Amino acid sequence: MYTLENVSKTYTQSKRKVTALADVTLTIPSGQLVAIQGPTGGGKSTLLQMLGALDRPTSGRISLGESELSHLPDRKLGGIRAKEIGFVFQGFNLIPTLTAQENVETALAPLGISAEERRRRAVDALASVGLADRAGHVPGELSGGQQQRVAIARALVKEPDVLLADEPTGNLDEETRDEIMDLLEGLWRDRGLTLVIVTHDTAVAKRAERRLHIKHGTVTER
Amino acid sequence: MFFTYLRRELAGRRRQTAIVAIGMALAIALVMIVNAVSTGVKDAQASVLESVYGVGTDLTVSQDPTPPEEGEEGGGRFEFGADDGTTSGDSTEISQSRLTAGFGSTTFDASALDTVTDLDGVAAASAALSLTNMTFSGEMPQRMQEAPTDGTAPTDGDTAQEPPTGGFDGAGGSAFDVNSFSVLGIDPGAEAVGPLSAVELADGRGLEASDAGQAVAVLDASYATSAELAVGDTIDVGGTELEVVGTVTSTSADAATASNVYIPLDLAQQIAGLDGQVSDIYVQATSSDQIATVQADIEEALPDATVSTQADLAASVSGSLATASSLISNLGLWLSVAVLVAAFLIAILFTIQGVTRRTREFGTLKAIGWSNRRVVGQVAGESLVQGLIGGAAGLVVGLAGIWVVNLIAPTLGGSAGTTTAGGGPTMAGPGATDGATAAGPFGGVSDAAGATTEVVLNAPVTISVVAIAIGLAVLGGLLAGAIGGWRASRLRPAEALRSVA
Ligand SMILES: Nc1ncnc2c1ncn2[C@@H]1O[C@H](COP(=O)(O)OP(=O)(O)O)[C@@H](O)[C@H]1O
Numbered sequence: 001m002y003t004l005e006n007v008s009k010t011y012t013q014s015k016r017k018v019t020a021l022a023d024v025t026l027t028i029p030s031g032q033l034v035a036i037q038g039p040t041g042g043g044k045s046t047l048l049q050m051l052g053a054l055d056r057p058t059s060g061r062i063s064l065g066e067s068e069l070s071h072l073p074d075r076k077l078g079g080i081r082a083k084e085i086g087f088v089f090q091g092f093n094l095i096p097t098l099t100a101q102e103n104v105e106t107a108l109a110p111l112g113i114s115a116e117e118r119r120r121r122a123v124d125a126l127a128s129v130g131l132a133d134r135a136g137h138v139p140g141e142l143s144g145g146q147q148q149r150v151a152i153a154r155a156l157v158k159e160p161d162v163l164l165a166d167e168p169t170g171n172l173d174e175e176t177r178d179e180i181m182d183l184l185e186g187l188w189r190d191r192g193l194t195l196v197i198v199t200h201d202t203a204v205a206k207r208a209e210r211r212l213h214i215k216h217g218t219v220t221e222r
Numbered sequence: 223m224f225f226t227y228l229r230r231e232l233a234g235r236r237r238q239t240a241i242v243a244i245g246m247a248l249a250i251a252l253v254m255i256v257n258a259v260s261t262g263v264k265d266a267q268a269s270v271l272e273s274v275y276g277v278g279t280d281l282t283v284s285q286d287p288t289p290p291e292e293g294e295e296g297g298g299r300f301e302f303g304a305d306d307g308t309t310s311g312d313s314t315e316i317s318q319s320r321l322t323a324g325f326g327s328t329t330f331d332a333s334a335l336d337t338v339t340d341l342d343g344v345a346a347a348s349a350a351l352s353l354t355n356m357t358f359s360g361e362m363p364q365r366m367q368e369a370p371t372d373g374t375a376p377t378d379g380d381t382a383q384e385p386p387t388g389g390f391d392g393a394g395g396s397a398f399d400v401n402s403f404s405v406l407g408i409d410p411g412a413e414a415v416g417p418l419s420a421v422e423l424a425d426g427r428g429l430e431a432s433d434a435g436q437a438v439a440v441l442d443a444s445y446a447t448s449a450e451l452a453v454g455d456t457i458d459v460g461g462t463e464l465e466v467v468g469t470v471t472s473t474s475a476d477a478a479t480a481s482n483v484y485i486p487l488d489l490a491q492q493i494a495g496l497d498g499q500v501s502d503i504y505v506q507a508t509s510s511d512q513i514a515t516v517q518a519d520i521e522e523a524l525p526d527a528t529v530s531t532q533a534d535l536a537a538s539v540s541g542s543l544a545t546a547s548s549l550i551s552n553l554g555l556w557l558s559v560a561v562l563v564a565a566f567l568i569a570i571l572f573t574i575q576g577v578t579r580r581t582r583e584f585g586t587l588k589a590i591g592w593s594n595r596r597v598v599g600q601v602a603g604e605s606l607v608q609g610l611i612g613g614a615a616g617l618v619v620g621l622a623g624i625w626v627v628n629l630i631a632p633t634l635g636g637s638a639g640t641t642t643a644g645g646g647p648t649m650a651g652p653g654a655t656d657g658a659t660a661a662g663p664f665g666g667v668s669d670a671a672g673a674t675t676e677v678v679l680n681a682p683v684t685i686s687v688v689a690i691a692i693g694l695a696v697l698g699g700l701l702a703g704a705i706g707g708w709r710a711s712r713l714r715p716a717e718a719l720r721s722v723a
């Protein structure tokens with residue numbers, strides 16, 4: 001469960017202050033599927049960074065379960081990301097020189113898991129996204145939809161509590177978009193994840209239990 | 223994961239890997255070759271010095287030449303009396319040998335040897351007298367009784383005058399040979415230190431303590447060959463016939479020995495008329511850390527003397543060896559430093575560029591929980607392995623280069639004057655003008671004193687050459703890796719969310 005209290009984030013860029021998040025107070029219960037919508041530059045990615053322990057807010061408090069994300073040192077935040085949080089990105093962000101199997105294994109590298117178990121779990125994760133037969137391919141040899149499936153396998157292989165997706169279908173065509181959404185929804189349902197999806201797409205947002213709108217750094221419920 | 227990722231990156235970015243590795247390889251190879259050749263040149267210098275000064279000589283003592291006093295005899299002169307020579311038919315043959323102090327060397331009192339020997343820290347010392355034997359021989363026509371008396375030149379077709387006869391061409395011409403060889407008077411009993419410690423016997427026997435004052439000589443084997451002399455023959459030194467009792471060669475291959483002819487010191491002094499005089503003292507210190515102290519002590523005890531260490535002597539080696547030495551220590555050093563810096567810069571720039579290009583990749587890895595240390599380790603590991611690949615390639619190229627140098631085996635000539643006072647190759651004798659003219663005609667005489675030693679350059683592959691290659695590869699890789707890793711460590715995990723531009 002996420003608890004955000006008066007979370008603000010300002011960026012200073014060439015002496016100009018940009019308020020990306022303005023005094024956001026919010027709770028997200030465990031196991032909820034939340035869609036975040038809003039115009040470009042509204043602060044969607046910034047909110048996801050706060051939820052994903054990638055950055056600390058300028059002011060306010062944010063906690064995930066027992067962990068106070070706003071005040072932990074970098075090393076602790078890294079540990080939380082490694083164990084509890086899975087990410088899916090708009091641009092897939094796979095490592096181009098590694099095979100699908102190896103890309104999935106990168107998520108297990110910081111967890112001190114034996115090479116053999118890493119391999120086994122990566123094979124299972126790829127199978128669960130329907131790519132068992134593509135394990136040896138590098139990203140360049142896969143379609144956009146397949147690459148995003150590999151990225152989802154990478155996010156889920158560590159069995160996290162939370163899955164954060166920043167416009168996961170933004171780079172995909174309509175048909176593939178529905179496939180990926182079906183996949184994410186299915187995984188959310190089966191595993192009891194907390195799933196937060198940033199999306200421009202109302203069709204995607206309509207599948208969510210809860211829809212948040214964020215504009216000028218201010219969050220409103222829909 | 224580390225090795226899988228590393229392998230995939232290096233294989234997946236072959237061009238970058240190749241460029242960095244090639245740069246490193248060339249630089250490392252160059253450093254190796256320069257290092258090996260420089261060792262080779264030093265060895266060559268050492269062998270030239272050894273052949274002149276002997277093995278184990280730490281210091282030499284000599285004296286600066288001083289210009290002759292007013293009225294003192296300058297260079298030395300061949301003087302032929304009216305009745306000298308043997309006349310046959312129309313020609314007179316004359317021949318004379320003189321033994322004089324070697325060019326550029328000044329003699330001093332032999333008591334200096336005792337002074338040096340008595341000093342603390344001196345293990346052994348021996349004195350030598352460096353001399354040059356010059357033989358002037360030739361053929362002259364009989365004195366011309368029928369010289370023209372009217373002082374006018376004979377006109378064409380004028381046959382009234384008798385043409386001159388006699389001489390080497392039968393037409394009144396003269397021919398002269400100037401022949402010189404170097405003679406070193408040495409203490410026949412001293413074997414530990416001095417020029418003869420770096421020779422081995424080729425034939426006959428060496429000089430022994432009992433040879434003192436005896437009319438015996440030992441010849442450099444290659445001189446003996448060129449002069450057509452062998453053990454049992456006699457050689458005219460300064461007008462005295464000496465028996466050749468042995469021949470010697472230098473212990474360093476291809477090098478000539480210090481002198482053409484070796485004779486007992488007292489005999490040399492007697493023939494040259496230099497009683498109680500020596501030109502050089504060879505000193506061996508009790509240990510290498512004593513050398514500086516001994517040098518200072520000798521300089522204090524003998525204020526007029528010049529005391530040279532091995533390092534000073536190395537500087538006195540002249541000829542193509544000196545050129546090679548300065549070339550390698552100047553151009554070679556700077557060139558290899560420049561190429562090395564360039565290669566390191568290339569490696570660093572490519573690493574930085576790679577980290578910049580992979581901003582999103584490293585950001586993503588941090589976002590999914592990779593620690594800073596793991597990311598930095600990955601970047602540094604890649605650079606280190608690139609450096610090591612370059613190092614391995616450089617080792618192969620460098621060894622090949624050294625092999626080629628040894629295959630070509632360039633011959634370097636070096637000479638080290640038996641007095642190092644003047645340094646350089648000047649042959650100036652006592653008296654500046656005389657010296658200058660002497661350098662002309664006698665410079666061409668191949669057997670002149672201070673013979674050039676020919677040394678084949680051998681660039682050795684030493685452990686240190688291999689260690690340098692590996693060390694530089696590791697250093698270059700670590701340097702690039704440290705800088706690239708530092709850049710990677712500063713990337714924020716939020717970079718992963720940067721929208722795809
Ligand atoms: N690293 C940053 N430095 C400066 N400004 C930033 C940075 N990240 C985001 N911003 C600014 O914060 C605002 C919100 O950005 P973002 O959260 O990316 O919006 P969205 O994802 O909704 O398009 C924008 O005005 C953006 O320019």
Ligand SMILES: [Mg+2]
Pocket residue numbers: 044045046721
């Ligand atoms: Mg965004």
